[in-house]
Amino acid sequence: MKKISLLGATGSIGRQTVDVVKQHPQHFKITAFAVGRNLDLAKQWVLDLKPELVSVQTKDDCELLKTEFGHLPTKFVHGMDGLVEVAVFADSDILVNAVIGSVGLYPTLKAIEAKKDIALANKETLVTAGHLVMEAANKHGVKLLPVDSEHSAIFQALQGENSKNIESLIITASGGSFRDRTREELKDVTVEQALNHPNWSMGAKITIDSATMMNKGLEVIEAHWLFNIPYEKIQVLLHKESIIHSMVQFHDSSVMAQLGTPDMRVPIQYALSYPDRIPHEAKRLDLSEIAKLHFNSMNFERYPCLRYAYEAGKTGGTLPTVLNAANEVAVEHFLNGKILFLEIEELIERTMESHQTIFQPDLETILEVDKEARSITQSFVK
Secondary structure: OEEEEEEOOOOHHHHHHHHHHHHOOOOEEEEEEEOOOOHHHHHHHHHHHOOOEEEEOOHHHHHHHHHHOOOOOOEEEEHHHHHHHHHOOOOOOEEEEOOOOHHHHHHHHHHHHOOOEEEEOOHHHHHHHHHHHHHHHHHHOOOEEEOOHHHHHHHHHOOOOOHHHEEEEEEEEOOOOOOOOOOHHHOOOOHHHHOOOOOOOOOHHHHHHHHHOHHHHHHHHHHHHHHOOOHHHEEEEEOOOOOEEEEEEEOOOOEEEEEOOOOOHHHHHHHHHOOOOOOOOOOOOOHHHHOOOOOEEOOOOOOHHHHHHHHHHHHOOOHHHHHHHHHHHHHHHHHOOOOOOOHHHHHHHHHHHOOOOOOOOOHHHHHHHHHHHHHHHHHHOO
């Protein structure tokens, strides 16, 4: 029985993690979880999952849950301290970090210090402070198990392989909601249109990131840190079916690919069951039914956010922190109807251009730069 702490329990990845746990009660148990403001679902899971510890965002919500569930042995906490308490919870073996945004960084670092293995779905943790996270993981002997389908695919393709034989990583991208539109056709797209992803069911923020291709940019930076591969050896390939989740090319010209239907529960379960595999009730891949798979090279003029991510990653230091912070603010404004879709990339570019990169930043510097970048992006919003 593997005991799990779960951050971001009511988000898309969090809910699917709960699905996996409910499918396999003999293998997994969630002993602690953290949510934002979705109290209705949190209440349901307090009863269903019977966790020992639950964290919510605000003190008021925490007090409400204490009142309603005072008859249960569950402990309720709140805020960043609550997130950390869930992350390092003694009665758990692995932390699933499924929160959205850089808020996941500090709890992850504390969990690593507590020698918890990490199933990582929070891209921003490695994008914002990859050097600190990998240094801490190596120091404490902690496994970082990727949950993103692309990184899980690479991780699976590398099982039993020697990293010295890697020639390149090939990360596939669906192209997002607007993959068949020109840039001219993107000027007046709506939030509803942007949230209509053709393949995947994901949260709002990641779906917008998929449409701008920033999601793939963040994945490139994440892959750099997870697999210790230089950016020059990480490619992005458009693949609209989302059947091949990513590939590894070796220097003998062999290519290893991981295939499957678009179902995030599969990589979630693999991260939780690793190094074993257990049965899963997912739709089986039928290539005869699909018949054709399509691939196209990446156009950086069509998707400038991907170019920004490569530039930030190669520059290093605090620039990836700025990239991520600016993107989070810009996407939030788009979702709230305050800016147009194409203004997302404009805000990111302006914020990056305004920043003087600091190299080898410590955690305090990263957190300060993150805060400053958000303020600068905010000031650019008309």
